[in-house]
Amino acid sequence: xxxxxxxxxxxxxxxxxxxxxxxxxxxxxxxxxxxxxxxxxxxxxxxxxxxxxxxxxxxxxxxxxxxxxxxxxxxxxxxxxxxxxxxxxxxxxxxxxxxxxxxxxxxxxxxxxxxxxxxxxxxxxxxxxxxxxxxxxxxxxxxxxxxxxxxxxxxxxxxxxxxxxxxxxxxxxxxxxxxxxxxxxxxxxxxxxxxxxxxxxxxxxxxxxxxxxxxxxxxxxx
Amino acid sequence: xxxxxxxxxxxxxxxxxxxxxxxxxxxxxxxxxxxxxxxxxxxxxxxxxxxxxxxxxxxxxxxxxxxxxxxxxxxxxxxxxxxxxxxxxxxxxxxxxxxxxxxxxxxxxxxxxxxxxxxxxxxxxxxxxxxxxxxxxxxxxxxxxxxxxxxxxxxxxxxxxxxxxxxxxxxxxxxxxxxxxxxxxxxxxxxxxxxxxxxxx
Numbered sequence: 574x575x576x577x578x579x580x581x582x583x584x585x586x587x588x589x590x591x592x593x594x595x596x597x598x599x600x601x602x603x604x605x606x607x608x609x610x611x612x613x614x615x616x617x618x619x620x621x622x623x624x625x626x627x628x629x630x631x632x633x634x635x636x637x638x639x640x641x642x643x644x645x646x647x648x649x650x651x652x653x654x655x656x657x658x659x660x661x662x663x664x665x666x667x668x669x670x671x672x673x674x675x676x677x678x679x680x681x682x683x684x685x686x687x688x689x690x691x692x693x694x695x696x697x698x699x700x701x702x703x704x705x706x707x708x709x710x711x712x713x714x715x716x717x718x719x720x721x722x723x724x725x726x727x728x729x730x731x732x733x734x735x736x737x738x739x740x741x742x743x744x745x746x747x748x749x750x751x752x753x754x755x756x757x758x759x760x761x762x763x764x765x766x767x768x769x770x771x772x773x774x775x776x777x778x779x780x781x782x783x784x785x786x787x788x789x790x791x792x793x794x795x
Numbered sequence: 796x797x798x799x800x801x802x803x804x805x806x807x808x809x810x811x812x813x814x815x816x817x818x819x820x821x822x823x824x825x826x827x828x829x830x831x832x833x834x835x836x837x838x839x840x841x842x843x844x845x846x847x848x849x850x851x852x853x854x855x856x857x858x859x860x861x862x863x864x865x866x867x868x869x870x871x872x873x874x875x876x877x878x879x880x881x882x883x884x885x886x887x888x889x890x891x892x893x894x895x896x897x898x899x900x901x902x903x904x905x906x907x908x909x910x911x912x913x914x915x916x917x918x919x920x921x922x923x924x925x926x927x928x929x930x931x932x933x934x935x936x937x938x939x940x941x942x943x944x945x946x947x948x949x950x951x952x953x954x955x956x957x958x959x960x961x962x963x964x965x966x967x968x969x970x971x972x973x974x975x976x977x978x979x980x981x982x983x984x985x986x987x988x989x990x991x992x993x994x995x996x
Contacts, residue, residue, distance in 0.1 A: 630945055631883040632900025694945050701936075711936070717879065717947050719981060727981045730877050732946035732954075772949070 596651040598642050600753040602662045605669055608761055612768045616675030617781065623685035624668055624678060627660040627716060630694040636660055640698035640712070640756060642749045648702045653752055659696040663716060663760065670764045686780075687728055691718045698756035700748045708748035710739040712756040714763045720773075729776045735763045826853065827867035830993050836874025837989070841974070842867050844957065845967060845995050854941070855934060861907050864896070864962040866974060866993075869955035872948040879979040880954055881986075882945045887960045890971040890992075896960045901942035904959035905935050947981070970995050 629636060639662075640653030655662065667689075668678055679685050698712035719730040737759040739751035767773065826849060827842040844850045844865040847857055858865050864887070872878050885898040899907070943956030958974075974991040 630900075632902055634902075692945070713939075715944060717945065719947070725984070727877055730879075730947045730949070730981055732944070732948075734944070734946075 596644055596649070598640075598644070598651055598653045598749070598752065600639055600653050600655045600756070602655055602657050602665075602757070605665070608666055608669055608757075608764065612670060612674055612765070614674060614768050614774055614777075616777065619675050619677050620686045620777075620780065621679045621684055622671055622676040623680070623682050623688045624664065624671070625688065625690045627663055627691045627693050629660060630692055633659070633693060633695070639696055640700075640752050642700040642710075642752045643702040643708075644749055653698060660693055663691070663693060663696065663714075663763075666760055666764055667718075667767070670768060674768060686723060687720050688723070689718060689720045691716050696756075696760075698752045698759075700752050702748060710748045710751045710755040712737045712752075712759040714756070714759040716763070718767060729770075729773045731767065731770060731773070733763045733766055735759045735766060737762060828869075830991065832991060833873075834989055835978075835987065836872065836876070837878065837978070838871040838873055839989070839991060840869045841991055841993065843972070843993055843995050854938065856908065858959075859964050859967055862961060862963050863899075863904060863907060864960045864967050864995075865904075865957040866960065867955075867957055868943055868974075868976075868991075869953065870948060871953045872950055875950050876983075877947060877949055877981040879947045879981055880943075880945060881977040881979055882943060882958065884975075884977040885958060886975050887962070888973045888975065889966065890973055894966075896962050899959045899961055901939060901944075901959065904942070905938055907961070908938065909935065968995050 636658035637654055637656070638652050639655045639659055642651045642653055643649065644651045657665075672678055676687075682688060693716045695713045695715040698710055700708065700710045702708040714735045715733065717730070717732050720728045722728045737755050739748055739755045741751070827844065828840045829842040830840065832839050832841075844853070844858060844867055850857055850865075854865070866887070870880060882898055887896040887898070888894070889896070938957075941957050943954065943958050946954045948954050971992065971994050974993070976989045976991065978987050978989055979985075980987065
């Protein structure tokens, strides 16, 4: 009786200690194939753009920690870690998208038509699993993006705010595997939100019209 | 034996019923609009979330219990300029005592609320822990949604949400506070401070 009680207590403690221990999941963002298939807007003539690295908002801790998953039999909390810091992930994704749009990414501010700065306030994915209800992952990507012209005037600015939830029946029993894909989906969606913003496109169209007007003025004066 | 099975089933059913009763209240400026100020083209409505009935209805918790003072803030940009509401440097000042309370990042505010989440697991074991976990997750998610995020507000746009301040429970009531907002004017690269005063009576 006594022995079985001790065994039960030991088992209980082991389960609880096991439940408290968190592991680590690695997220791979080096492959960019998942990014923005079909941007929906492309420049007719190239513009030079200088992309500055993103800063991190005060609420963001370690830029390598990008989420939380529930792993193991007892849904222990595990951190999701990326080798690439979140500001580089967002920077690389935008750089790639702007290049595909037709921008020429330049290093020198002096040769840039447009200069971007930004701040990340959230880049996070989380698995919701409690053992009772269907599991899912939810990701949020939030950053401010300010684009200025070469006279330092604001060309366009936006707070990008995207939330994505994992989909599919397969994940309802274990959503750990969808933590990273959901975050990638949210990032991809955020890029799409930037490129397809009506004010951003209107501002770009205005530059082109101005350029055309200048060309015709020059032709007229000749 | 049969009785115990029924008891276990009953406990399980009650726990699951607990999971289902968590209700999310959506954003509304109608319930937290006690104060209204227009400054520099920004129309700002705000109210501290201290009324127990209102806060329980809106947040499903009583923030004072966690030494938290949330302030609901809604800003409409009627200035014609692009503004950025920067919450990193936001603070609350108890006017009389001249004590400053820095705003908490939403993640910290949620962790403060979560810190009491281990109690159900001690009281009710695994079943209680899982059931409580379900409610806690819903609660976290709800609070994340209701937080005021630093954001760019274009002319005609609006930003709204809750700012959280760590204020000891006993220091919350019957005080005059001033909330200091940091607003970046992106058009001319300048930063301005706006002070919003309110009382917690």
